[in-house]
Amino acid sequence: MGVPAFYRWLAEKYPMVVVDVVEEEPVEVEGVRVPVDTSRPNPNGLEFDNLYLDMNGIIHPCFHPEDRPSPTTFAEVFQCMFDYIDRLFVMVRPRKLMYMAIDGVAPRAKMNQQRSRRFRAAKDASDAAAEEERLREEFEREGRKLPAKQQSQTCDSNVITPGTGFMAVLSxxxxxxxxxxxxxxxxxKQIKVILSDANVPGEGEHKVMSYIRGQRNLPGFNPNTRHCLYGLDADLIMLALATHEVHFSILREVVYTPGQQDKCFLCGQVGHLAANCEGKAKRKGGEYDEKGEAIVPKKPYQFLNIWTLREYLEHEFRMPNPPFKIDFERIVDDFIFMCFFVGNDFLPHMPTLEIREGAINLLMAVYKKEFPSMGGYLTDSCTPDLNRVEHFIQAVGSYEDKIFQKRARLHQRQAERIKREKAQAKRGDDLDPHVRDDLIVPVANFRGSRLASGAVPSPYEQNGAHRERNSQPQKAARISSSGSSIAAAIVEAENDLEAQERxxxxxxxxxxxxxxxxxSDVFNSENPEEDKVKLGEPGWRDRYYEEKFGARTSDQMEEIRRDVALKYTEGLCWVMHYYYEGVCSWQWFYPYHYAPFASDLRNxxxxxxxxxxxxxxxxxxQLMGVFPAASAHALPLQYRQLMTDPNSPIIDFYPTDFEVxxxxxxxxxxxxxxxxFIDEDRLLxxxxxxxxxxxxxxxRRNSTMCNMLFVNGSHPLSPYIYSLNSKFGNTPNKDLIEIKEKLDPSPSGGMNGYxxxxxxxxSPPVFRSPVDELEDIMDNQVICSVYKLPDPHKHIARPPAGVIVPKKLCV
Incomplete structure (x- = not known):
């Protein structure tokens, strides 16, 4: 699902679902930094029981942080992550559980998207490196000094994938x-911490949902448990709705400020959101730390409250004279299912539906209009009713011609506007700079060599010349009056040089x-890709299947159309099951790059x-299935050769170039x-x-492991773990997997499982630090065990008995 597009749609349509987070900052007392006491009440007026972290939403930003220089070592990444988690913990202050979920091996349906992202990342990194080298040479010709390029462990973010050495050290x-x-x-001190690392199969957010679903409706479960989930993906909102837990909040960074939706938080420019920002981060003049690095202000955070979203949806789906009494919980399930059509991580979105064009509004309007004639709901928990789904999606498909015609008109206007703006900009650049007001510079400011050649000085040279001219007499006066040595002048010059390099x-x-x-802008291409499909013009359906699927005859088109519709419908059923019950097939995947039209989903x-x-x-x-050859360094030697040796029997899986x-x-x-697409049998x-x-x-890196549970020795659960260790502590490692004891939900704070x-x-007495500059933990009081989920039981897709619904906001 398009993250910024969906979140923006939601926040604009239902503004009261988001609430700004109140943050308490550490204070300094006599130069000593005093951390926030998180045992004190939460300043946001809510006390959360459980905090869940989708850790990949933390790891990736810490490879490229916005509030500090980019790290060059894994140790720096880890320190950044520790600071990041500390900040989230201060905001939420969970009282019972912290669950850290790192992406493990994903279902095959997700691996295709991962493969595309990682190949693109490698290609983009190669292009960026070539462009940086060109710019460095240009700077060198201009006499502009740059700091030497640093060797970095973090240059390939593809290592944030299960099985790599980085993920092992991260654990x-x-x-x-x-x-x-x-x-x-x-x-x-009094919370439990579960770490589900990359050796535990499953995507991070789905491991969290399996835990939540597994606890519901069991002895000791509190129906009013307050959940908070941190993550950057928009599908977290749908997953939270699918739990039917009322007291659920999503914690996320503010992508834009309400009322300034068109303004990017980072660069302050309009036309894009921070998630898509490609520009330079906005910085105020003079904001630099003691190392001379520019200081970027902290991003604010927001809670997205699911109980408020449920209230909005209940209001949104009111229907006059319904054919039967409406079950709102079934409506919530149908809303989640409808949103799959606009995109998710497992299926390409339909060409018919674009969030930015109001697709979700259209889906909701069609649903309400067709509900009386559909005969019931689209879904029953995790199972779609395909007869009703066909009725619904055919009704959506009846709008396709109008949608494509409107889109074509808008694209044409956009293309004309952009070409006009670029032409104006080019004409402006071609003017003689001496007659442009914004580029008139006193001749005295020009450097001799550049002036002699008739070249226009860069802004850097203009500013540098001005600084040099004004600063020399001042420097001489300072040196003369203070009697400073030549060494002091040299130090000052070196500092100036360092500042200049920065x-x-x-x-x-x-x-x-x-x-x-x-x-990357197609409008800058001399030979832009021709749109051969021309959606909206007569014959668009045949052209689509001809260009995108290679169909040449009417029989081929019909055969492909039927298979694409079948596989896409399978995908809808697979995703619905994944959201409500977990993985129903690890091997299934959608075998096409493109989706069908809404009107193609027939029979x-x-x-x-x-x-x-x-x-x-x-x-x-999985690494072999999703990595490009450029990331082969993260795999063992023999695996690496399968990706890079020209004579490898699977070398065709690793193209160095590909069509976009x-x-x-x-x-x-x-x-x-x-x-x-990877041929699984050949690969394995x-x-x-x-x-x-x-x-x-x-x-060990290539193995499957279990969740780890940590508690302080003073926690009521710790005696049970010590007892387990006393009884079975001498068991050989190979037999440990067979030993488990059921948790009593009373000392565990209502948590079930094993x-x-x-x-x-x-509980080692000393825990050695794996991070540079951090000390070993002496006299350790923490004990660890393996944690396993409760026995599988059906997810009941409605709030549990005894839940207290928050007071409505009357939106």
């Missing part, structure tokens, strides 16, 4: 952080972003859709990467031949 670093906080922070570095970064954006009730559960890939299998279909979009990153057959070469450490022994010492 240890987070275990250290958890021990640190549980030992020393009063706000953490300024050049910032300019380089800004120009690099501008250059990359310009190159759905005749389809027989079943799924086979299967099993998840191993971490290295712009598909009517403006920027290259919005296009569709037409990568070959070749991997099997080299798996025996793994070292013990690599084999605990089991972890390998190694569950």
């Amino acid at each position: 240890v670093a987070l275990q250290y952080y958890i021990h640190l906080r549980l030992n020393y922070d009063p706000g953490w 300024e050049n570095k910032e300019d380089l970064k800004s120009r690099l972003k501008d250059a990359i954006r310009e190159k 759905l009730s005749q389809l027989n859709i079943t799924f086979e559960l299967g099993s998840p890939f191993k971490p290295f299998d 279909d712009m598909n009517g979009k403006r920027f290259s990153w919005q296009g569709i990467a037409k990568l070959p 057959a070749e991997i099997k031949k080299v798996e025996h070469t793994l070292t013990p450490e690599e084999a 605990i089991a022994l972890c390998a190694g010492d569950p």
